[in-house]
Amino acid sequence: MIDFPILSLLTFLPLIGVAFILLIRGEKQRVEQNARRVALYTTMFNFILSVYLLINFDGSSAEFQFTEKVEWFPALGLNYSMGVDGISLFFVILSTFLTPICLLASWTSIKTRVKEYMIAFLILETFMIGTFCALDTVLFYIFFESVLIPMFIIIGVWGGGRCVYASYKFFLYTLLGSVLMLLGIIWLGITIGTDIPTIIADNSIPFNVQIWLWLAFFASFAVKMPMWPVHTWLPDAHVQAPTAGSVILAGVLLKMGGYGFLRFSLPMFPEASEYFAPMIMWMSVIAIIYTSLVALVQEDMKKLIAYSSVAHMGFVTLGLFTMTTQGVEGGIFQMLSHGIISAALFLCVGVVYNRLHTREISRYGGLVKNMPKYATVFMLLMLGSVGLPGTSGFVGEFLALMGAFQVNTTIAVFATTGVVLGAAYMLVLYRRVIFGAQKNEDAAAMSDLTKLEYSYLVPLALIVLWLGIAPSYVMDKVSPSVQKLIGQYEAGLKKSPTSLDIALRENE
């Protein structure tokens, strides 16, 4: 075991990097270069630290590990409480892994306010890791909502032309959700407490209250996910965000909604989850079909991938709310896989965007001739997104659908059409960008991947393959926690078989 507070270190190390960056003095160019370096080294070190965490993680245990608990606001019973289990562990790793990649991807493309950019990313990392480690509802709330602040800034300051509109839309959506979630947290804090494991273990919330609490949390998580029909902020946010912003948005931020469902909605309000599960599953099915069809007619590369993200998140919510082992594990794996694949796809868009400064699909074509390496990497990622067996995209999708089939065959049939539609839009995108005649001279003159681009795309591509061929390394560590989650869920349903009746009686 590790005898130092590794989770706090992981969470706050980026802030030390921020302090260093603030201390840098000198001429502008020098400052920028040093800011880049400091940020990169900090995040790299953080990643290594997280690998150390992974190595020391006991994969056979379902309990929270590396827990830290410090009295924080004793008068209010608030604690600074951190810990990871199999479910949150890999989200932490995903965050620490993607952040340095984002910085590499911004190495040359960000030219204005470099120092501030690096600071924003480091702060963002702190909040992301904090979200996944927090074991106290208030602490979670602070991290969960704070994430958006650096994200707004990244989109607003370094984004595209209509970035103001985009971040405003993003803001309006998330605002409502977060207010409602806060009310939920207050209620929980008063009746039970703020310690997440305690709330989960406590089964005393009556059904009618569960319904309201579930809805309050749902408002926040559904927007983050995003689920249909509250997804419309995502395409705009992606289109306007700088490449690295999109990477973090798709790679980590979208996973916070799913993580919220796993940590709050399902274990804390099992009866309400059971009650709402059919609705969620149908919404997921609609999301899969609806957004896939929308993706099919997009002319903007980033919008297309953004819509595909909504469809992929549809598989996640579908899987999670089946509450079968396959469904939940599939949902979690799909989130991790999507975190890698969509991040890499946005990086791929960034590669050509940096050269031609347009995301319009029709401005490209025939890139395979002048950018064969790019074409190969893109091909692999495209196949991963399509869910080809042997890539990470397959395992999650397959398991989630398998879980759905056990609960409701009709839903499974409709959701499985997503594998056809998903292939359609990705293949069409690939064909229009990479294959065909070279009709645009400037696109035909673009150079192939640079060493820098190579350095971050190839690891991502290899992980997509690795997780596709040997996913058990991850799955085996996730599994005990999922079993525990399902156990708690079922206990919650069985423990108070009459609470539904009571609730109904009370309502009468």
Added chain:
Amino acid sequence: MEILAVFAPLVGFLLAFLFGKKMGDKGAQLVTCSGIIIAAILSCVLFVQVICGGESGHGDPRTITLMTWFTSGTLAVDWALRVDQLAVIMMCVVTIVSSCVHIYSVGYMSHDAHKARFMAYLSLFSFAMLMLVTSDNLVQLFFGWEGVGVASYLLIGFWNHKESANAASIKAFLVNRVGDFGLALGIFAAFFLFGTVQFDALFALAPEAAKANMTFFGYELHALTVVCLLLFMGAMGKSAQLGLHTWLPDAMEGPTPVSALIHAATMVTAGVFLVARMSPMFEYAPDALMVVTVVGGVTAFVAATIGMTQFDIKRVIAYSTMSQLGYMFFALGVSAYGAAIFHLMTHAFFKALLFLGAGSVIHALSDEQDMRKMGGIWKKIPTTYTLMWIGSLALAGVPFFAGYYSKDMILESAFADHSWFGNFAFWMGIAAALMTAFYSARLLFMTFHGKPRASKKVMDHIHESPPVMLVPLMILAFGAIFAGYLGYESFVGHHQVWGESIKVLPANDTVTAAHHVPLWVKKLPIVMGVLGLFLGWVFYSKFTNLPAIASKIFKPLHALFFNKWFFDGLYNKIFILPALWFGKMFFATDKNVVDSLGPDGVAKSSYGLGGMLSRFQSGYVFQYAFVMMLGLIGLISWFYFKTDLGLDVEGAE
């Protein structure tokens, strides 16, 4: 050895793909060819061991588990190689044909700029196909299944500067995905019913489930029928059965060696393999078998009608492939699994021969594929000409060629089934046999005989193909002549080698019954074959104005056949256009409905968007932070209030 046999092509692929530039074209050709030839030799060794080995000499099937793929709850999926009789026969067919195609490609693609990539893809395909046939569970089978699909996609679109090739490759992938949609659901259903996806476990449980029902899509249905039909949907996609066949003719956009290997000999037969592999389940789902029979029979017939009217030499052979796959399926449907695999093997030889022969013709005629621009070239390329005759005679089912044995067996089995659908398939097959012979003759006479219709420049360039292309053809020709005779006893005769790998209920044993059908049933296919060839000669060599007259007399019929029964146009109208329309509509909905009710509407009603936006940049983040802080303050004060007054928590509730 089993591992090497399967993974040698993968090594070839990786080397040629990653280091193709460094090792040069020669190097890439060397590594890929050696990879597949090693696999072929090892497969033959395994063939002997598995078929004739074992203590009793009746076979020594084996399964090698490589590693865990993934586990989730009770679902456990391994990477494993299951080398039993059925698998080893498939391995031999795949690796031998693939070796021939690899070598042939060295010559055929000699003018192409991307030889290394081409060879690499061929090896990738072979690897995926080997993983498919040696899979030990449904999920690994799905891996191979989709893997061959991707290889096919890459190879159809190999000339990726051609728009038509790109369109064809996407079409192939998507139509196959529609089939895979069924296959995936079939796997889910199998797991739902049996709690496993491993073959042995599934097959052991299948008999008990024979009476079980399940609710599927809101209907209470016979469970095994549901599973089998869903799996069969996958088979229909991959094997281009009617309804999901539209990709196969278009797939001819790919280089000809690809058509020979993937779209004739191996990949398209994966569906046949799947049903044969799942025979212990299909046997308990008679309704599913009936559907398989009918679909197979109709496909055999329809494809043959289209084949008679096409002018592109490769498309004629493509429709012929589809038709022959129809034969294999109705053989499966009447439980004559052995006969189906037998035809699969003989077909692999003669169809690969025909395709590669056609490639040799195309090569000689400077890439001309239209038979209307050929003719009168048989003297200039005699070897190719002879080989094409061998392939066509085998296809037409002329006695003592390979196709004769297997096709007869299938028709006799269908007859021996004595069910209405068996009879239906039998007569469909008889009609298709006549047409098969007819279009084979048509192809030969139009291509090689008559007056030369190519331009003088092309005619001057005509040359026989180099030995590197002709030798593989001769190997295949050997198979096309002798495979039927040599395989008859062990596939469908009295000394069958299947062991446990195929299951036939005693009541369904049509292969045995087929040996006792009336004489006219045995002779009818031969008569049809010879008659068809004769008619072809009359129409396309003797009285060459007859086809024009015939197509005038049967104008509507000819239009139907020539336009491929209008499937493409129909699908375009039913599926593709609506999908795009819905996509556009939903996109507009996102903008006009969701947003105007949501964020935009809120903004308009409160401040007016413009004012709001202009103030945004400076203010919003801080407003957000402010709201959050406000919330927190509220939260903290609430707590404080609570603790200060010492309110009873439970009481407050």
